[in-house]
Amino acid sequence: MHGEYKVPGGKLVVVDLEVEEGRIADFHLAGDFFLEPDTALDAIDAAVTGLPVEADAAAIAAAVRGALPDGAQLLGFTPESVGTAVRRALVTAPGWRDFEWEVVHEKAVSPRMNLALDEVLTARVGDGRRRPTLRLWEWDESAVVIGSFQSYRNEVDPDGASRHGFDVVRRISGGGAMMMAAGQIITYSLYVPASLVAGMTFADSYAFLDDWVLQALRSLGIEATYQPLNDIASPTGKIGGAAQKRLANGGVLHHATLSYDIDGEVMTEVLRIGREKLSDKGTTSAAKRVDPLRSQTGLPREQIIQRFIETFSRLYGAEPGRITEEEYAEAEALVAAKFATVEWLRRVP
Template identity: 35%
Template sequence: MPGDMQGSQQLVRGECKMPGGKLVAVSVTISCEPASEVSAVRMVHCQIDGDFFLESVDRQEDLVEDLDQCIVSMTFPLEAPVVEGALARVLQEHKGVELIGASARTLTLALLRALEQADVPAGAIRAYGPLSPLAQGQQAPELYRDLDQEHRHVFQKRWRALPLQIVVDRPRQPAQEVALDAALAQAVCEGREPATLRIWNWASPAVVIGRFQSLSNEVHLQTAERLGFSVVRRVSGGGAMFARPEHVITYSLYTPAQFAQGLNHLWTYRLCDWWLIESLNHLGIEAGWSGMNDIASSQGKIGGAAERRFPGRAGEPGALLHHDMLSYDIDTDTMMQVLNVSQEKMADKAVRSARSRVAPLKGQTALSRSQLLTALLAYLPTLAPKAHLARLGEQVEQAGRQLAAERFSQVQWTADIV
C-alpha cells in the first residue's frame, strides 16, 4: 500500500511481531522530490509504537525518543545490517532500560516494511531479503501450569510474607482508574502505602491503551465514542484493553520492588499472578500462563497483564505495578468495531482472528461475575495470610483526582506516545 502523500513528503508505516513476543511499528515521514537521487532522500520524522514493554530505573520515554532520532538521522541508501547495528547501539547505551518483546531486528524489519511502501528511487533500501512476517507459521504459546519446586517455594514464601491490603474499590470513570493506578504505585514506591491489591470497579465502558501504543492505529476513535467507550492511556506498556464493567474483572497489585527481587520479567509476571492461578484452579477453572503475560486455559485466553517498575529515590523502596484484566464475558462484535487488530499480530497467535483467541470465564464456571470475584478473594488469605481488607487513604485519593484532571483525562496524554 503506498504511503500518504503530502507534496514531496510521504508518511508510511510498517509493523513486525516478534515470535512469542510483542508488536513494534515504525511510522516515518519521508522527504523525496520526484526523480531525486538516492542520496537526497531524507526521513524527517519517526514515531515508534507498539505493545512492547520497557523496564527501567529511569525515564522509559528517553529510549523511545532516542530510537526515533536514530532512525531520522540515517542516510540513504539504507542497508539492513547497518540499520540494525545502529539501533542495537542505542539499546546498549541505555543500560538502565530493557526493551521487552521487541529487538533491534524487529525494529529494523518494521522500518524496512514501512519504506517498501514509499515511492523512493531504486536502490534506496538494501534489505536482508524478502520481508515476510517473522511470525508466519509459529505455533500458539504453550500453556504453562505447573511450577517447578524451586519457584513454587519462592512464590509461597513471598506471598506468605507480604503485608497486603485489599481494596475493593468504588466505581470510577476510566481516567480516574488509570490515574489512581499511577498515584497508588507512586505511594508504594515512596513507602507511604503498603503493598496493595486493588479491585477496579468500572463506572463506564472503556478502552485502555498501552503506554507506547498509537491511539490512531489501535482504536477506531469515532466508533468508540459513538458506542460510549472512553479511551484512556495507562502508564504501563502492553496492548489495548477492552472493558465493559459487567464483562471484566480488573485488578492492580502494587508491591515494594523487593517482592520481585532477583526474578526476570517472565517470572515476575508469574509471581504476581500466582494467587490468581491458584485461586482459579481451586475453583475448578483450568488456568495457567501463556507466553509472557497472558492468563489462559486450554480453551483460549482468559486475560492479560502489564507491568511497570517505579525506581526508588534516596532510601525509598521502589515499587512494582502489575495489573490484570480477566474476561468474564465478551462482546466480540463491538470489540472488533472499536479495536483495530493488527494482522501481523494475529499471525503469531496461530488463529484466524481475535474472536477465536478469547475464552471468557463465563463459559468455564457456573458462578456469576460477582460470585467469582468474591470466591477469588476468599481464597487469597490461604496464600497470603497477612492480607486484610482496607480503604484507600485520602492522600492517595487526592493524588489520583489531581492526576486524572491534569494528565489522564487530557487529550494530549491519550494521543501522544512520548
C-alpha cells in the first residue's frame, strides 16, 4: 500500500507498507523532508512496523515520536504527518490530480443563493453528478453570514446591520460570523469527495484543502500562513477564515472568506464582537484583527481572483466550468424552502 501527504507549507511525506494479519508490515518512510540524524529514519520505520491497522493518526504519531532519538530534528514534516500518510495509505486515498477539476466563476447572485448553491453543488459532487469544483463567489448585496450553530441575537446587531445595509443569513457550515460587504471580500468554495481527505483529521483537512490558496497568496508577495483551526493569516494580521460541512452522501464543502477591503469600525457596529472572543487573539480591537488583501498587494480584487484561478488550475489541472440551469433552479428552490425562511435563520435564537 502507498500513501502520500503534502504537509501544508512543508514537505511531501510518502509511505509504503504491507498488511499482514491485521498489522502494518515492511513499513518505509520517504519524502523530500529533512531529518537528522540519519538513523532516525530507521527508528521511525521500526516504530510503525507492527502497529495494528486500526491505529489512528494520533496513535501512529505517538509511536513515531516515542521512537525518535534524543535531539532528533524534523524539518518540513512532523510525526502527525507520518500518521496522516499511513492512514491515507490504509484507505487508499486519492490525491488532487486523481480527479478532474472544474473552476467556476460566474454571475453575481444573492447571498442566500450563494449559500444554496454551496449545498446543491456539494450534494452533486457527493453523489457523482458533478466533478469536484472550485467556485469563486460573486454576490449582488452585502450580508452577515452566521455559522450554522451560532446564536442570531448573540452575533448580530440588527440595528447596526440595517443601518449599514447588511442582510443576515445562515450557512450550513459551522464557524464564526463573516461580514461580507459586496465587492470587499473574496469567497471561494471547494466541493470535493470525502475520499480526497480520507485518513486526515478534521484539523489536517482544513490546512490541506487551503494549501493552494496559501501558494497563490505567496505568489502575490504575502507571507501567508495557516493558523489552526481555520484562519488564514499574514505577519500583519488575519486575512480570513475557513469552514466545512460534510454531507452523508460523501460530499465535502470547504469554503473560505478573505477580506479584500474591510471597514473595521463598521464591523464592530454590525457584529457583536465581545472582549471574550478577542481575548485569545492578542488584541482588544476587532478592526486590528483583519488585514485586507488590498492593503497588502495594492492589486484590484479581480486580479487577485484571477491569480487564485491560475494557481489552482496549474496545480491540479483544473478546467473552466459552469453551473447548469438545472443546478441554479435547484438552488432557487432551496432558497425558498430553507435559506430565506425565518425558521432557518432563527433556528438558534
